[in-house]
Amino acid sequence: MKVYADNAATTYLSKTAREVLIDALDNYNGNPNSLHSDGQLAQEKLDEAREVVAKCINAKKPNEIYFTSGGSEADNQALISAAKGLKGKGKNHLITLSIEHHAVLHTMARLEKEGFEVTYLNPQSDGIVAVEDVRDAIRDDTALVSIMFANNEMGAIQPIAEIGALCKEKGVLFHTDAVQAVAHLPIDVQEMNIDMLSLSAHKFHGPKGVGVLYARNGIKLINVIEGGAQERGKRAGTINVPGIMSMAAALKDGCDNMEVNMKKVAALRDRLIEGLKDIPYSKLNGDAVKRLPGNVNYSFEGVEGESLLLSLDNEGICCSSGSACTSESLEPSHVLLGMGVPIEIAHGSLRFSLDINNTEEEIDYIVEKVKKIIAHYREISPYWEDLKTGKRKHCLAE
Numbered sequence: 001m002k003v004y005a006d007n008a009a010t011t012y013l014s015k016t017a018r019e020v021l022i023d024a025l026d027n028y029n030g031n032p033n034s035l036h037s038d039g040q041l042a043q044e045k046l047d048e049a050r051e052v053v054a055k056c057i058n059a060k061k062p063n064e065i066y067f068t069s070g071g072s073e074a075d076n077q078a079l080i081s082a083a084k085g086l087k088g089k090g091k092n093h094l095i096t097l098s099i100e101h102h103a104v105l106h107t108m109a110r111l112e113k114e115g116f117e118v119t120y121l122n123p124q125s126d127g128i129v130a131v132e133d134v135r136d137a138i139r140d141d142t143a144l145v146s147i148m149f150a151n152n153e154m155g156a157i158q159p160i161a162e163i164g165a166l167c168k169e170k171g172v173l174f175h176t177d178a179v180q181a182v183a184h185l186p187i188d189v190q191e192m193n194i195d196m197l198s199l200s201a202h203k204f205h206g207p208k209g210v211g212v213l214y215a216r217n218g219i220k221l222i223n224v225i226e227g228g229a230q231e232r233g234k235r236a237g238t239i240n241v242p243g244i245m246s247m248a249a250a251l252k253d254g255c256d257n258m259e260v261n262m263k264k265v266a267a268l269r270d271r272l273i274e275g276l277k278d279i280p281y282s283k284l285n286g287d288a289v290k291r292l293p294g295n296v297n298y299s300f301e302g303v304e305g306e307s308l309l310l311s312l313d314n315e316g317i318c319c320s321s322g323s324a325c326t327s328e329s330l331e332p333s334h335v336l337l338g339m340g341v342p343i344e345i346a347h348g349s350l351r352f353s354l355d356i357n358n359t360e361e362e363i364d365y366i367v368e369k370v371k372k373i374i375a376h377y378r379e380i381s382p383y384w385e386d387l388k389t390g391k392r393k394h395c396l397a398e
């Protein structure tokens with residue numbers, strides 16, 4: 001059996017998104033900046049797509065939607081704009097979480113090198129930041145709070161509406177990396193007081209290389225890419241109209257069917273969690289309830305996540321052993337470490353990210369294979385032998 005359970009890394013293009021993309025490559029090939037009819041036809045489609053995105057996150061105006069090359073670029077532009085835009089007003093301080101995506105963390109690190117001060121808050125052990133910790137971190141010179149909507153590795157959903165209200169009260173800009181949440185969870189940028197938001201098409205069955213930065217009107221954006229005057233002068237480069245049309249189709253699908261999809265996917269998630277619970281010395285990472293419908297992140301004591309991942313791949317199961325970027329370096333996940341998971345436990349972690357294409361049969365197959373493979377690795381492991389004989393102490397309960 002072949003099971004794709006790595007949808008947090010990327011999803012497959014939906015049938016609708018694919019059809020729209022192929023059709024647009026042939027029929028909407030004009031440059032929307034051209035005045036001739038081909039260009040204007042493309043411009044109309046672009047306007048339609050902007051409206052779809054605005055509606056899905058309840059932006060006040062479609063002109064608050066800026067198309068980018070993806071979530072990373074949107075994150076970069078949001079942070080750089082807030083930091084550099086407010087520097088002249090004596091605001092030199094930024095707040096974020098230690099468990100953010102590297103698109104946020106590495107941009108923050110660059111801003112630190114340029115003289116900005118950054119506070120990295122740790123979440124609680126359930127993966128969720130305490131709103132009081134955010135409140136305590138805000139200072140007179142704070143320019144921006146950037147806190148992700150939901151975590152890509154362990155799925156915890158942050159108290160975004162409360163943080164938005166807090167930032168509004170304090171007069172601080174609020175950005176959220178909502179790449180894992182858009183089209184999967186209800187989002188209302190007005191009600192939640194979100195000033196800027198990043199999203200990415202390939203995390204909801206759209207194409208790769210397309211995303212959005214939402215920026216509330218009145219926020220001054222600073223270009224990350226200089227050139228032509230596309231996107232109201234804030235993002236240069238000939239516009240990827242087919243990719244954007246395809247993204248809009250995928251987004252509309254996700255937003256129109258959200259309630260049904262959430263229910264279906266959460267049921268699959270809970271079935272998987274239930275199945276893995278039988279494995280001794282194992283633990284679910286992240287809050288069990290306030291979590292993405294499709295995310296299951298589990299730690300198994302005494303085994304290496306990478307070995308598990310490769311053995312599962314041999315059985316046809318695609319999953320992840322941490323974030324896609326850290327898995328190459330074999331460093332334990334900064335997300336699990338940030339929420340206080342001991343290093344040896346973080347090393348033995350797997351992430352399954354499910355979506356509407358998965359089935360109950362696939363979940364049962366995953367459970368069967370994970371149980372078999374873990375039992376095998378533990379049997380041949382000297383480390384496990386030490387745990388059994390009491391030479392080492394268990395970190396997790398049986």
Ligand SMILES: *Cc1c(COP(=O)(O)O)cnc(C)c1O
Nearest residue numbers: 070071072101103152179180200
């Ligand atoms: C995937 C991801 C990104 C990066 O998006 P790209 O479109 O691949 O650049 C950023 N943040 C989070 C939380 C993600 O999951």
